[in-house]
């Protein structure tokens with residue numbers, strides 16, 4: 001177990017946002033951080049990334065307090081993909097991914113650093129965009145560059161804050177699959193803030209459901225997702241089904257097959273009047 005969070009409290013001024021969070025993030029797989037808007041997910045990610053400071057509690061990697069490490073050492077251990085990011089507009093995609101090597105390189109990149117950058121461009125299907133300026137990219141393309149930069153960092157701990165929010169369905173699946181593969185191959189502990197409960201259940205071995213700054217449920221999604229808790233937390237009737245052993249599917253009741261829906265014949269056609 002590399003990343004451990006213990007009794008973590010975080011406040012922004014008077015506003016207490018995390019109220020005693022305990023979480024173990026195992027190596028080699030993804031841990032989903034779930035919960036409604038404002039429940040504290042990004043704050044938790046930012047504390048591990050050292051962008052926010054805890055009021056109390058501990059965040060350790062291999063027993064070392066992340067907030068007491070020298071900056072460069074922290075950067076070589078932890079990579080972070082923020083929810084929204086202003087990118088230096090004059091950088092190319094390739095330069096941006098090379099920034100991930102910063103904690104590892106001395107005066108200038110070595111051949112090995114260039115190889116790692118090319119590998120991550122390939123892995124995130126960015127080779128065709130490599131020479132393009134970041135400013136010209138679509139939101140989804142830029143998001144994949146940030147994931148590539150984080151992977152080029154070769155971290156022990158990877159923090160991803162909604163890394164697929166701008167991606168189309170294919171890239172959502174591909175990107176989460178790439179991250180899952182890297183986590184397994186390199187024994188990386190991955191914490192991923194994600195809103196899609198089905199993707200969380202499919203790609204993440206562990207999950208933590210945050211509610212008002214506390215972890216309400218933690219464990220394997222197939223074991224911990226239950227309809228009553230999810231319905232209460234999200235304020236919406238939610239069905240949870242298990243179509244196969246170890247597989248879980250989450251659906252708002254209004255989208256479930258049993259929900260009453262107006263038949264097409266009942267809908268009045270609307271015509272613009274001349």
Ligand SMILES: Nc1ncnc2c1ncn2[C@@H]1O[C@H](COP(=O)(O)OP(=O)(O)OP(=O)(O)O)[C@@H](O)[C@H]1O
Pocket residue numbers: 012015017035036037038039040041042043044
């Ligand atoms: N810099 C800040 N200053 C003051 N309050 C903040 C700051 N950042 C976040 N908050 C507040 O902290 C609470 C938790 O915010 P956070 O961004 O961690 O939630 P979240 O679960 O990631 O939400 P979302 O799903 O909308 O991204 C919210 O009430 C938010 O308004």
